[in-house]
Amino acid sequence: MTTTSPVRVILVPGFWLGAWAWDDVLPLLRARGLDPVALTLPGLAPDDTDRGSVTLEDHARAIEDAIEAAPEGARVVLVAHSGAAIPATVALDRHVDRVGHVVWVDTAPVVDGFAMNPDVEGEGYPLSAQWDEEFENGSMAGLSEQQLANFRERAVPQPTGTMRDAARLTDGRRLDVPMTLVATALSAEDYRSYADQGAGFLAGLKEFRQLDMVDLPTGHWPMWSEPHKLAEIVAGVAGVAGVAGGRPA
Template identity: 40%
Template sequence: MHIVLIPGLWLDGSSWDRVIPVLEQAGHTTHPLTLPGLESKDADRSTIGLRDHIDAIVAAVDAVPEDDGQVLVVGHSLGAGLAYAVADARPDRVARTVYVGGFPAVDGEPLGSFAAENGEIPLPSWEDLGEDDLKDLDDAARADFRARAIPSPERVTTDPVRLTSDRRYDVPVTVICPEFTAADLREWIDGGAPPVQEFTRLRDVEYVDLPTGHWPQFSRPEDLGRAINDAAAKATQAAG
């Protein structure tokens, strides 16, 4: 199966480097994306908006030959909202979406709220991120993360999401829960927490615990790869 890998804020396609071997050993073809404005720390991000990121991912899905079947779309953190928008745009091409530590987007709402400087969002201090998010990342891993971090375009988080197809509700979802548990997420959904109410509209959702911090692609890459492989197997089985 073709697997499109969407990084979250501050990261490019190389953030999936330690996950990809697990996926490719299972026979999958991977497409790790570097989204517009994340090409380098010196890239021009001044005109990049949410639509540019969604369009780039849709183009990656469209580039997969239809004869190769549907595509698994994986989004980390804020990338989960992007993956959901792609399922909205291409419900026929997306076999399943996988959200790693993230939630589906909400029509008419921005993807998040982050401190920005001069139109871009720098990686916050470790203190601002918190130890729960950074769990299992030692000093060397944190130093590597900060060295690779690229400011994200502010408008990707502030532009409102526009969703148009109710068929997105039919695209199955796997939620991988790292710094929160599946039980936590179900409690937030049942309690009416606004950021997660879109889950109530989805017709097929599975929850997978992967206890670690917010970046399992760095802290538990092999386990994350195996969880994505399991989601791909479910997508393949559903396709018959």
């Protein structure tokens, strides 16, 4: 049983990823009667050659376009993974009236003025710059050797402009939009603790007034390691009856 009104679920992958990152989740959401759309943000397609010109505004605008393209009367659930939280927060700020719920997948909404890395250089930040033993043993928990190999093969450099640029937020109504943070590589308790300690990327947790947290113990990439459980959570907040792991908003 599903909600009677259509629900458009917009899935935004994090750094290095395209729409393909959600391939295991898309059919699970469709089976629950939802209308999911996965995005490849500018500069993250394999054949993109001009990543150096891509900005945070380009990424935010791509998410805005997806929100605006939702069918008339559809409820929009915005799902953002990892670094996609920055453009997703900007897009939410500009479309508070269209977004019914936001799901943050092992990430959090940002505050005005936040930039991921203002000092990063070059045109693209490759996965290899991040991948080390600690990265693989920590955030990659739950992934098979084949999934790890697929990630290495398909990842493309993250446009560095999206890391340098600061989020500009102006509509305070975004602070009252219902949200769910899916805590995976870190627990919900960890998220709260680091936010209390002043972690800049988690400052939004102190601002937003309708934010719940759900623990899903796995690595940083639950769309691969726990696609069924992640789909259950998304479906739950989307209003699909009888689904565990989330609540209708």
